[in-house]
Structures are given as structure tokens and as C-alpha cells.
Amino acid sequence: MRIRPSGITESHLPQESHRRSVWVPPFGGYPGGDGARWDGMTPDRERSLRDICAETVARHAEELIGLSHRIHARPEPAFAEHQSMAAVADLVAEHGFVVERGVAGLDTAMVGTAGEGELVVGVCAEYDALPEIGHACGHNIIAAASVGAALALRAVADELGVTVRLIGTPAEEVGGGKVLLLERGVFDGVAMAMMVHPSPYEMCEPRSKAIADFEVRYRGRASHAAAAPELGVNAADAVTVAQVAIGLARQHFEPGQQVHGIVTHGGAAPNIVPAHTSAMFNLRAAEIDSLRRLEHRIRCCLEAGAVATGADWETVAISPDYAELRAEPRLVAAYRAAIVELGRVPAGRDEEASRVVGSTDMGNVTQLIPGIHPTISIDCGDAVPHQPEFAAACDTDSADRAVLDGATAMAWTVVSAATNEGLRADLLAGAARRLATSGKSAATGGAA
Template sequence: MTSDRERFLQDRCAQAVAQHTEKLLELSHRIHAEPELAFAEHRSMAAVAAAVGAHGFEVTTGVGGLDTAMTASSGGGELVVALCAEYDALPEIGHACGHNIIAAASVGAALALQPVADELGITIRLIGTPAEEIGGGKVLLLERGVFDGVAMAMMVHPSPYEICEPRSRAIADLEVHYRGRESHAAAAPELGVNAADALTVAQVAIGLARQHLEPGQQVHGIVTHGGAAPNIVPAHTSAMFNLRAAEMESLRRLEHRIRCCLEAGAVATGATMETSTVSPDYAELRADSRLVAAYREAIVRLGRVPAGRDEETSRIIGSTDMGNVTQSIPGIHPAIAIECGDAVPHQPDFAAACNTDSADRAVLDGATAMAWTVVSAVTNEGLRAELLAGATRRLATSGKPAATGGAA
């Protein structure tokens, strides 16, 4: 049951969101209007940094060795709360995953918590996390210490559905390059080694393997280079595949099977093969049930109707590098609904829906709900103690000195 103190602090957070409404919506619209791809989100990062820097947050850019990653910190409490601001876009279709909403909502939650940070005994750490769509920005920042000392982490993601505890799949990517030998496709085809045939054999093998994939496993890909001209036997072809599975162990088994399919193309044609990865592997989401419960209560109080548990279990939101964060740190990644008709993420119509009045409401409600979730968690003495103990234990395991808050 919500205590009077908790409700009072939450009301102050809501007032702060209301105070900053114009700034937050302007930020969302600005990022939406200037989509930038992974690791090139310079304008978006600068806009996020400016939005909180103007209110006294200590901003550090280029964290974790990534030019477009940043942190912004406020408060000096021992319990560090991370709010993740994504801002990368998709090729050709822009912000069709709504990262403009994610960034603005996390900025809003940071500004909402700032007036009550000292009373709550927290440090707010807004983390600008580039390259979620490809590149694994959060995975790199996690490995490089930007999340060190964090007791809990959160973000909200726009969706056609209101889901407090969505499921995601683990994902790996594989880029394959086949190299053969050019020749005249009509006059001397017998002298060529056809790299396009190697890729075709691999695709056929993958297609046949799909019948035998484990539940939750998926493979999808594109040809990124298929040859230069039809009268030249292709000497170089490339493709990229996404491999998804319910969890990491299943993903490893799937990766072995798909690598065998790729090798079949090389063996069948005599081409040579090289594989590489573009992103680190993304783990599946593992949301903290206590934070989910607090978020669910907050979103209901705001007048939203979250999906039931059965629907939550059945809906998969894709994959996210926030999964790696929640595997290491108590966290949540709820889906907040926007009005988008029949559109779903990664469609142009969803990009358009992410710059509407409904999207604006998601920014403000998402900011408020995250702030209220933090208040609920840290005013619960038992949960607070567990969160602090976990952060201390993780630091001790990493061999790094304990943090006392402040900038990353």
C-alpha cells in the first residue's frame, strides 16, 4: 500500500514532469526529425545532454570509449538509479522504433527525480546509450564500467501494446563473405568459382533447417552484395543474418547449426568463406519482478490498462541490448502503448506514429511512471537494502572500488 510519504514524493515528481513538458516534447520531436544511425547520433546525444545540463546535471560525453555515449548525473545518494536513453534510428525508415520517445521519457524521469533525489538518498545517472538497433551500445557500456555501481536500471519502449513485463529473444548476428574467382559467365564459366552459388547453397540449407529449429529460434537475413554484373561470375558475395532464440544457451546451439549451413556453401562451390559479427550478442530480458510490480501500479494510476499476464507471456518484442543490462542489474524495460493503427515497430507508419499526440503522452506518462517506480522502490526499506547490497556485491566481484554516487 502506498504510504503518505511515497505519494507525496511521487506527486512532486509528477509536478516536475508537468513543469518540463514543453522541453521534453521538444526533445522528442527534435530527435525524431533528425534520425541518426548507430554510433553516429551526435545531434541526438547533444540534445539529450543539453536538456539535462541546463538543470545542473554533471554531463560527461564520450563515455566507455564511444563518441555518442554520455552520462549525466545529479544527486549524491548512495543508491544509483540508471535511466537509459536510446536515440539511434533505423536505416531508411528513421525512428520506426520510437527511440525519440525513449530518450525524452528517460530525460523526463531524470528531471522528475532531481527535486527529490536528496530526500530519497539517490544518485540519478542518465545514460545515453547509442547503437541499440545494431552495435550493442549498452553491452559495450556495461563491459566498460559505465553501469558500475548502479543499483537499478530502467527505460520504457513505445509499442502498439501496454506491457509491463515484455519478453525478448537473445540475438546474435553473423556476417558472411564468400570469395571465388571471376570469369566470363558465357565464354568461360568453367574457369570461375561462383561466390553467388555459395551464398545460394547456404540460404537453401538455412531454409531447410528451419523445419527443425527449436521453439523460439529464428533466422532471417539479407544479401548485402550479390555480384557486379550478370555476365561476370561473382567472385565476392556477402550476407548478414540475425539469429534469435529464447535464451543464450539455445542461441549457441542455433549459431552452430547456421555456421554449418554457411560452410556448406563454401564446400559445395569451392569458394572460401569468412564470418564476422557486427554486434555483441544480446541476451534475453530478465525483468526484476519487484520493479515490474511498482511500474504496473504506476501505469495503472496514470489511467493506462496494461495487458494481462497471459498476453505478456505470449508477446515477444524482438531483441534488445537492455537484456544484457537486466541480466546483470535489477531493471525493467516495459512497453508503453501509442496509437499506431495497424502499424508495428520497424514500419514507416510506426515512425509516423512516434511523432503524434499519443507519442507525446507516452513520453510524459513514461517519465512519470519511471519516476514513481523509483520512489516506490527506494522508499521500501527492505527492497532498498537489497538493491544496495546487490550493487555492492557486483562491484566487489568486479574488483573495482565502491562508488558513492556522482558522475560515471
């Protein structure tokens, strides 16, 4: 039986027939975007719509900050974010969104929809926490900022001709919630997607790595370690051989390739030849094709452990593979202008290129749908994500400001995109093309 940590079951993993299709880049950039305004939109009216968005976020500031604090105070792991999802869903339902809960067969996924415009905007709300250290990745900030952006966009949806789709995406840390939602149709029809992520750094176009997570299991044969060692097949030795092989292979890694691993079970007692052992590995690379090559090399190393000891072996997926982020340049430019107007100072492109934010299933979304995943800075001292000190920083005045600024900047980005005739046309054409490829129409696309 395929057993996975953190309560992840077979239904949480992508179907094998679809797993590889998610990361095929379907677009090569967008032509156009000449700056002409859509539908006679004037600069003054665009400015007015931006003001309405900012005022809406300010009016709901207490609710948004309260939402961030509630999620932070009750951390829930992947696929178990019941209270967090309910808090997000309840808040937007109170403000006129049509809410679906438990979408796509995932109990803690939700979709809130407002507006009836042709341009469908997907705003992603993450809310899962890390084991033991809680919201040390700031997903409480992400959820609240996304709700704020959705509320702001609802206020201008009719005039902008947009539909706002707030997508509650569980299990980013492990489990690949967005990958599953992509495969099961929740992103169908979405023309652009976005979220903001807290960080020590202000980056409009951060880099992430593709990642594969899996567990390797070796099965040997138990025996008395002193009286009859010759009758045993040592599964712990298989892990050791694999680790040595991986260590020797590192000198041949391509730039950007990384392997991280831990032994999760090394045996029961020193006087018993271990019959069962297991280890978990993260494989990372700058892009998905490089990840595939690394995965082949590492599997050869794992097989070497089995061959050398006579043990049987298997690998079990822990999470769907995550692709690298691929931001849409014009959306990045619009977000950059918005964040600067809010008084924030984003990193330069050289600094962005030198920093990697880890891995995220938002990468899979941006491989298919034009989108952005900027980071928004909070005051966290020397702390970085996935440290207890960063978790504490995600429940401060600085974190609250990030919620409001992130919400406003995302809403302003949508206003800029929706009112730019060339960009809007390209986004709509891309959405129609993806629906046509999937055999669906604009009328049938949406949450499953």
C-alpha cells in the same frame, strides 16, 4: 580488414575476452522485500514524493515534448546521433546535472549525474534512428521520457538517498551501445536500471529474444561465365547452398529459434562467375543458450556452402550479441501499479507472454542489473515498430502523452523501490556484489 555497415568500427565492438561474460546471469532473484519502509518513511511522505515527481514532470512538459519532437525531426543512425545526444545532454545540464559527453570512447554516449545517495539508479536514454524510415522505433519518446524521469528523481534524490545516472545509450538498433557501455564501466555501481519503449501495446514485462547479427563473406574465383566457367569458383553458388541448407534445417529448430537473412552482394554481372558474395543474417532465440546452439547449426550450413563450391568463407560481427530481457519482478510490480494509477490499462500476463518485442541490448543490462523495459502504448492504428506509419505515430499527441506518463511511471517506480526496505537492501547488496566481482568499490564505480 573488418568492415561493418553504418560506420561501425573496431572500437564499437566488445573485446573478445569480455564478449561472453556479459550474459552470465549473476543473480537468481532477490529475497526479502517484505514491504517495510526504509528509514522511517511514512506512507504520507512517500505519497508526497510521488507528487513531487509528477509535478516536476508536468512543469517540464513543454521541454520534454520539445525534446522528443526535435529528435524525431532529425533522425540519426547508430553511432552518429550527435545532435540528439547534445539535445539530451544540454537539457539536463541546464537543470543541474553533471554531464560527461563522449563517455567510454563513444562520441555519442553521455552520462548525466545528480544526487549523492547510495542507491544508484540508471535511466537509459536511446536516441538512434533507423535507416530510411527515421524514428520508426520511437527512440525520441524513449529519450524524452528518460530525461523526464531523471529530472523528477533529481527533485527527490536527497530525501530518497539516490543518485540519478541518466545514461545516453547510442546504437541500440545495430551496434549494441549498451553492451559496450556495460563492458567499459558506465553501468558500474548501478543498482537498478530502466527505460520505457513505445509500442502498440501496454506491457509491463514484455519478452524479447536473444539475437546475433553477422555477415558471411564468400571468396571464389572470377572467370568468363561462358568461355571458361570451369576455371571459376562461384561464390554466389556458395550463398545459394547455404540458404538451402538453412531452409532444410528449419524443421529441426527449437521453439523460438529464427533466422532472417538477405544477400547483400550477389556478383557484378551475369557473364562473370562471381568471385565475391556476401549475406547478412539475424539469428534469434528465446534465450542466449538457445542462441548459441542455433549459431552453431547455422555456421555449419554456411560452411556447407564453402565446402560444396570450393570457396573460402568468413563471418564478421555486425553487432554484439543481445541477450533476452530479464525483468526484476518487484520492479515490474511497482511499475504496473504506477501505470495503472496514471489511467493506463496494461496487458495481462498471458498476453505479454504471447508477444515478443524483438531484440534489444537492454536485455544485456537486465541480465546483469535488476531492471525493467516496459512498453508504453501510443495510438498508431495498425502500424507496428519499424514501419513508416509507426514513425509518424511517434510525433503525435499520443506520443507526447507517452513521454509524460512514461517519465512519471519510471520515477514512481524508483520511489517505490527506494522506500521499500527489503527491496532497497537487495538492490544495494547486488550492486556491491557486482562491484566486488569486478574488483572495484562503490567509490570507483561509474562512467569511464
